[in-house]
Amino acid sequence: MxxxxxxxxxxxxxxxxxxxxxxxxxxxxxxxxxxxxxxxxxxxxxxxxxxxxxxxxxxxxxxxxxxxxxxxxxxxxxxxxxxxxxxxxxxxxxxxxxxxxxxxxxxxxxxxxxxxxxxxxxxxxxxxxxxxxxxxxxxxxxxxxxxxxxxxxxxxxxxxxxxxxxxxxxxxxxxxxxxxxxxxxxxxxxxxxxxxxxxxxxxxxxxxxxxxxxxxxxxxxxxxxxxAPIKTQAPPRLLAGKRIAVARDAAFSFIYQANLDCLQAMGAELRFFSPLTDQALPDADSVYLPGGYPELHLNALAENRAMKQALRTHHQAHKPIYAECGGFLLDSLTDKEGHSAPMAGLLQGQARMQSRLVNLGMQSLWLEQGEIRGHSFHHSQLETELEPALHSAPQRNRSQAEGFYRSGSLQASYLHLYFPFNPQAAAGLF
The missing domain is CATH 3.40.50.300 (P-loop containing nucleotide triphosphate hydrolases)
Structure with missing residues (x-):
């Protein structure tokens, strides 16, 4: 009682x-x-x-x-x-x-x-x-x-x-x-x-x-x-001393406040930046690219060559990058009107916006540290010859599984994961 x-x-x-x-x-x-x-x-x-x-x-x-x-x-x-x-x-x-x-x-x-x-x-x-x-x-x-x-x-x-x-x-x-x-x-x-x-x-x-x-x-x-109060354990400080560069602007804004809180509770220092306007990444150990509306900002993202090079340099240094939805790290992105633009090119393939919803629904993903949950909601279709490292499990039959891709220190998918469900798994992304 x-x-x-x-x-x-x-x-x-x-x-x-x-x-x-x-x-x-x-x-x-x-x-x-x-x-x-x-x-x-x-x-x-x-x-x-x-x-x-x-x-x-x-x-x-x-x-x-x-x-x-x-x-x-x-x-x-x-x-x-x-x-x-x-x-x-x-x-x-x-x-x-x-x-x-x-x-x-x-x-x-x-x-x-x-x-x-x-x-x-x-x-x-x-x-x-x-x-x-x-x-x-x-x-x-x-x-x-x-x-x-x-x-x-x-x-x-x-x-x-x-x-x-x-x-x-x-x-x-x-x-x-x-x-x-x-x-x-x-x-x-x-x-x-x-x-x-x-x-x-x-x-x-x-x-x-x-x-x-x-x-x-x-x-x-x-x-x-x-x-009534609920007793929960504080997440382990697995990211103590780590600096995470978090993209946040008009093109990258689909992020749970609880995810940011969770990273900070694990000891991470968050440094925000704009892939649209900044010319360099903050000094950071890893990068977090949440989803958003990159398709509405094709020209600005394509023309910010300094930022794309900064991401490539970060990747070449074997530093972690975790990306959700969007498509900025692919070779190219095409909007609904058929306009294409070159993106960062860290992950082989391209994404094309469709006239109809491609996937929607809750998803479960099993990483090395256990299950973590989230959802997918996107109008873009990925075209790539890469094989996913993992597949998510949809909560309902009407949804499709999402591929989870890895390329060196880069991990990316259409999933929007909820970090507090499994802080250890979230820490492993960074």
């Missing part, structure tokens, strides 16, 4: 919806921005292996955003992250993924496992009493699901908001009603929303969205949730 004095109580809710496209990210960001403007310390999490939405949410709450996923991370690690947040925050928001019950590890699964109540966002355009029927169905589809209430999106007027609130059962409150305004929508591309740094008026959009949350009905705080 947990000592009650160790419990941390913090208002919290998981924000889900009947489907994608209902406005979860906009509403979650608006709530974070609104409560932050009210003087509260807000912590936000994102369900599942998402890199882009967390950038928007981090901008809104002013704090790093961490992922929560029962399979990729494990329940104990999810609980540990929430307990840490509850120890310092005054509001915790968790953005769900897809529809409430969608996926092999759904938002409902996460909410039920962690005992965090669900608030469902429903696009209320053209709806009155049916709004309540949809909310009731979501709340009662699975027995025992903790349910906080409903958030109405794209509401037409104060009268419309009142109809929606009156239609709901007495035990299902309307937590917020966001007025319909195209100015708060978030632009997107093939992998999802634009990155936060690419939306020039993001602050204005978030401020406007925060105002709209309070314009039709009072915006309510969620009820406090009790979070």
């Amino acid at each position: 947990t000592d009650s004095s160790l419990l941390r109580h913090c208002p919290a809710m998981l924000i889900s919806a009947p489907a994608s496209g209902q406005g979860k990210t906009t509403v979650t960001a608006a709530l974070a921005y609104h409560h932050r403007r009210e003087g509260l310390k807000v912590r936000v999490f994102k369900t599942g292996p998402d890199f882009i939405d967390p950038q928007i949410l981090a901008h809104a709450c002013g704090q790093p955003v961490y992922q929560l996923d029962l399979w990729m991370m494990g329940e104990a690690h999810c609980r540990e992250l929430l307990y840490r947040a509850a120890s310092e925050a005054e509001v915790i928001l968790i953005e769900g993924v897809m529809g409430l019950y969608d996926g092999d590890s759904s938002s409902a699964d996460l909410a039920q496992a962690l005992a965090v109540p669900v608030a469902t966002v429903i696009d209320a355009q053209g709806m009155a009493q049916t709004f309540a029927a949809v909310a009731f169905g979501l709340a009662h589809y699975r027995a025992g699901l903790p349910f906080a209430g409903v958030i109405a999106n794209k509401v037409g007027s104060p009268g419309h908001a009142q109809w929606l609130a009156e239609a709901l059962p007495s035990d299902m409150p309307l937590l917020a009603a966001m007025a319909n305004d195209d100015a708060v929508g978030l632009p997107s591309r093939h992998l999802g929303l634009l990155q936060a740094d690419e939306i020039g008026d993001l602050d204005q959009r978030l401020a406007r969205a925060g105002e709209l949350l309070n314009s039709l009905a009072p915006c309510r705080l969620p009820e406090p949730v009790a979070f």
